[in-house]
Amino acid sequence: MDDLEIRKAGLKVTLPRIKILELLREHTDRHLSAEDVYKLLIGCESDVGLATVYRVLTQFESAGLVKRHNFEGGQSVFELDRGGHHDHIVCLDCGHVEEFIDEVIEKRQRTIVKEKGFALEKHALILYAHCSRGNCPNRNR
Amino acid sequence: MDDLEIRKAGLKVTLPRIKILELLREHTDRHLSAEDVYKLLIGCESDVGLATVYRVLTQFESAGLVKRHNFEGGQSVFELDRGGHHDHIVCLDCGHVEEFIDEVIEKRQRTIVKEKGFALEKHALILYAHCSRGNCPNRNR
């Protein structure tokens, strides 16, 4: 049941919320934009409005159920928050995303912030690169 | 003369371009949005259109004269590219930005990317934190 997570977040268990959470659970491998979520829900019998998708994703973010990322390109993408933090490598050619976590970097960040007299809240580290997958449009060079 | 840099970039030396570059040189301490640049140029006798500001900033970016950053908040900010790379700490309360460079982190990034079979092109590391400046609205807690 998805219900529990939603209820725990203090939100009413509605069909749109159940379906969006379900969908995110089915795509833990991808990072979905609001538009992506909206389109994936379109065939799915009862329709969910785009505004609702945005609202629900934002609420899920506040509730700690999903994470939002702002990669280049202007639109936010979302993924289920499965607890552990990770950062991202994004292929500039095909958009493929890989995740990683590096404790050396994480620790350095904390040190730097402390030295500067800040209190670290969160961070975004995105490595833009060219991947080497066979189906990547720019795998040459 | 600002003219040289602009001409070297293969761009015609026009008044808007001179003024925008000048303005960025006067504000190396800040990170300006296109809107910021536009407003700062408004009093300044001859008017520069907002579309031109966007166009010129994008051209300067391609020419390596300025760097664009996408901090949280949806709008791009720009700063003069003075050669050396650096990353950013952004105060979530007052928007104050501090810059830093950490060779340990830079090196780890290169290692990680290589391990994953990518070719690193660039990266964005932004630490979101709470600063400790007296005039910061949320300096408490």
Add this chain to the structure above:
DNA sequence: TGTTAAATGCGAATTCTTCTCGTTTGTACA
């Protein structure tokens, strides 16, 4: 099952950015 506040869907509105197009302006060269 009825009441009620919360949530939804729709379209309008915002915000940031880019495009279109008629006009202006550097630049190369006569």
Add this chain to the structure above:
DNA sequence: TGTACAAACGAGAAGAATTCGCATTTAACA
């Protein structure tokens, strides 16, 4: 120095992503 022409400009329309406003629906709980 004057002319020709591509490049650049300003203004406003258009576009893309996101949020808002509001009438209607729905989950929660008595």
